Amino acid sequence: MWVKICANTNLEDALLAAKLGADAVGFVFAPSKRLVTPAEVARITPHLPEGLERVGVFPAWSAEKIAATVREAGLTGVQLHGGFDPELVRALDEVFEGRIKIIQTVHWVVTAGESSEAEVMKQLRLIAQMPVERVLVDSKVGEATGGTGVPFNWAAASGVFAADHGLKLILAGGLRPENVGEAIERLQPWGVDVASGVEASAGRKDLEKVARFIGRAKALRERPQPPGPDAGEAA
Numbered sequence: 001m002w003v004k005i006c007a008n009t010n011l012e013d014a015l016l017a018a019k020l021g022a023d024a025v026g027f028v029f030a031p032s033k034r035l036v037t038p039a040e041v042a043r044i045t046p047h048l049p050e051g052l053e054r055v056g057v058f059p060a061w062s063a064e065k066i067a068a069t070v071r072e073a074g075l076t077g078v079q080l081h082g083g084f085d086p087e088l089v090r091a092l093d094e095v096f097e098g099r100i101k102i103i104q105t106v107h108w109v110v111t112a113g114e115s116s117e118a119e120v121m122k123q124l125r126l127i128a129q130m131p132v133e134r135v136l137v138d139s140k141v142g143e144a145t146g147g148t149g150v151p152f153n154w155a156a157a158s159g160v161f162a163a164d165h166g167l168k169l170i171l172a173g174g175l176r177p178e179n180v181g182e183a184i185e186r187l188q189p190w191g192v193d194v195a196s197g198v199e200a201s202a203g204r205k206d207l208e209k210v211a212r213f214i215g216r217a218k219a220l221r222e223r224p225q226p227p228g229p230d231a232g233e234a235a
């Protein structure tokens with residue numbers, strides 16, 4: 001199970017996540033209580049272990065601005081959190097020639113009830129035609145598109161996660177040490193991602209919560225995936 005500990009704001013927390021077995025750490029450049037600047041992240045990433053993925057969470061910026069931030073901050077991945085824009089995905093793939101992992105976020109609008117299922121399914125079919133393997137499904141609550149601490153309806157989402165669209169689905173939204181095991185058992189995602197559920201306060205991680213979250217997630221395995229470029233990297 002691939003695990004990302006997101007919304008880091010300092011070196012201590014990012015190193016803690018790495019030490020406890022996270023596969024990736026995230027840094028939020030979208031409007032957030034956990035917002036960081038490229039310069040701040042540039043002071044953190046040189047001190048992280050080599051194999052640890054460093055993912056920037058971006059709003060709807062241009063490909064040029066995202067690429068400049070990736071370079072300045074020393075990132076290995078981008079999480080496109082400001083909607084699905086095929087042109088942006090193509091432009092980033094071209095600029096980085098596949099060297100950067102792209103995670104496309106799809107939002108499950110929690111107030112939309114079961115109609116979210118059809119909308120998310122539609123977006124996954126479109127994304128499956130793009131040079132993107134990883135898709136993060138996160139809750140949208142009102143205008144808040146991330147870091148909400150609110151899970152979406154896992155029962156309604158079970159068909160989406162069980163469908164064979166050839167994508168690696170990452171579950172996010174309101175995950176915590178207490179519910180991540182149930183979430184994985186019900187949806188069997190390829191990976192999980194958490195921000196607020198492992199915090200002591202906004203932007204500060206809680207050691208014990210991070211340890212319990214990673215321990216629980218790593219104890220469970222994802223659904224077997226078809227072999228691809230990432231095969232075997234998140235066992």
Ligand SMILES: O=C(O)c1ccccc1N[C@@H]1O[C@H](COP(=O)(O)O)[C@@H](O)[C@H]1O
Binds near residue numbers: 032034145148
């Ligand atoms: O974490 C944030 O503050 C944030 C703000 C704006 C966009 C994305 C953000 N984080 C992403 O949201 C998911 C879910 O957060 P939570 O676990 O429900 O608090 C998180 O994994 C980040 O990828």
